[in-house]
Amino acid sequence: MGAITLEGVEKWFGSVQVIKGVDLEIADGEFVIFVGPSGCGKSTLLRLISGLEDISRGRLLIDGRDVTAEPPSGRGLAMVFQSYALYPHMTVRENMGFGLKTAGAPKKEIKAKVDEAARVLQLEPLLDRRPKDLSGGQRQRVAIGRSIVRDPTAFLFDEPLSNLDAALRVEMRFEIAKLHQRLDATMIYVTHDQVEAMTLADKIVVLQAGVIEQVGTPRELYERPANLFVAQFIGSPKMNVMPATVEGGRLTLADHAGADAAGAPAGTTKVGVRPEHIVLTDPDSGDVAGAVEVAEYLGADVMLFVDCGALGVINVRHVGDVGLRPGERVGLTFPPERRYYFDEAGEALR
Numbered sequence: 001m002g003a004i005t006l007e008g009v010e011k012w013f014g015s016v017q018v019i020k021g022v023d024l025e026i027a028d029g030e031f032v033i034f035v036g037p038s039g040c041g042k043s044t045l046l047r048l049i050s051g052l053e054d055i056s057r058g059r060l061l062i063d064g065r066d067v068t069a070e071p072p073s074g075r076g077l078a079m080v081f082q083s084y085a086l087y088p089h090m091t092v093r094e095n096m097g098f099g100l101k102t103a104g105a106p107k108k109e110i111k112a113k114v115d116e117a118a119r120v121l122q123l124e125p126l127l128d129r130r131p132k133d134l135s136g137g138q139r140q141r142v143a144i145g146r147s148i149v150r151d152p153t154a155f156l157f158d159e160p161l162s163n164l165d166a167a168l169r170v171e172m173r174f175e176i177a178k179l180h181q182r183l184d185a186t187m188i189y190v191t192h193d194q195v196e197a198m199t200l201a202d203k204i205v206v207l208q209a210g211v212i213e214q215v216g217t218p219r220e221l222y223e224r225p226a227n228l229f230v231a232q233f234i235g236s237p238k239m240n241v242m243p244a245t246v247e248g249g250r251l252t253l254a255d256h257a258g259a260d261a262a263g264a265p266a267g268t269t270k271v272g273v274r275p276e277h278i279v280l281t282d283p284d285s286g287d288v289a290g291a292v293e294v295a296e297y298l299g300a301d302v303m304l305f306v307d308c309g310a311l312g313v314i315n316v317r318h319v320g321d322v323g324l325r326p327g328e329r330v331g332l333t334f335p336p337e338r339r340y341y342f343d344e345a346g347e348a349l350r
Helices: 042-050 092-102 107-120 136-148 166-183 194-200 218-223 228-233
Strands: 004-013 016-026 031-035 057-062 077-080 154-158 186-190 203-208 211-216 240-247 250-253 270-273 279-281 288-297 301-307 313-319 329-333 340-342
Touching: 004 042, 016 042, 016 057, 016 211, 031 042, 031 194, 042 077, 042 154, 042 186, 077 136, 092 107, 092 136, 107 136, 107 166, 136 166, 166 194, 194 218, 203 218, 203 228, 211 218, 211 228, 228 240, 228 270, 228 340, 240 313, 288 313, 301 329
Parallel strands: 031 186, 031 203, 077 154, 154 186
Antiparallel strands: 004 016, 004 057, 203 211, 240 250, 240 270, 270 340, 279 329, 288 301, 288 329, 301 313
């Protein structure tokens, strides 16, 4: 079992409050990812769960047991850090079994658990090597293996892939996803990389300034963001947001002629459209028109940055090359069913 509940959790450092009354339910076996900008409190929240930081107010329950005052060793959790923290003079086998050895576990039990973890993580050929003989991805797998042998209630990951290059991050995302499927264990994962969040999570927790902005599946956050912050944080490239007014059945975007306001709620002051949902048209037939400033050819996609005057630069993601070059004019159509509407406070209007 690995259900984790946070009830009104706060964290103060002196007179500064960094976690502001967080309530969260994490079900047994869920893969939950904390995301948000630097300084939002995601790593602090993970440390509160692990016991590495004391909770100032509120309660933390693991499988219904109040562990708020318990030390890290009493919570049954295993943490994987950004730094691998492997002992350089020990072999992979010795690193993975060290925690069990210091706890006084029998040698036979240590060997069995290390062998099983090595099998799961495909580390069997590396058990007699030392950390200096391993790649970054292999070292991270060893660090994860060290946690697996402890058979924890839940795994906590604090930006474990940030030290790896792009290719290794893709590989390790795949490995961690497979690991979750095999172990069916509760995992809480902190990252600033929304690609990791979207591809790995059962549930994403979006944080800003110590407050949870929204909790949901990757699809829910992408398709139904609760507010402007979530809308622009989830999705890569980020959502285009434009000032707007709705009047007389017409939607006016800055100084551009009014477009059909079908579906636009009263009180709309901003309209959002994701780059991948914008349709390219002739300059005279779109909702807005502008001049291409930059065209980034990425092979499968082309990223166009279109200067639309008072609306600013609109980012368009198009599958395949369209042959547009800097300086050329193009029309942009925003399909009504793909628009997002926000009020003056930045809250989503449904």
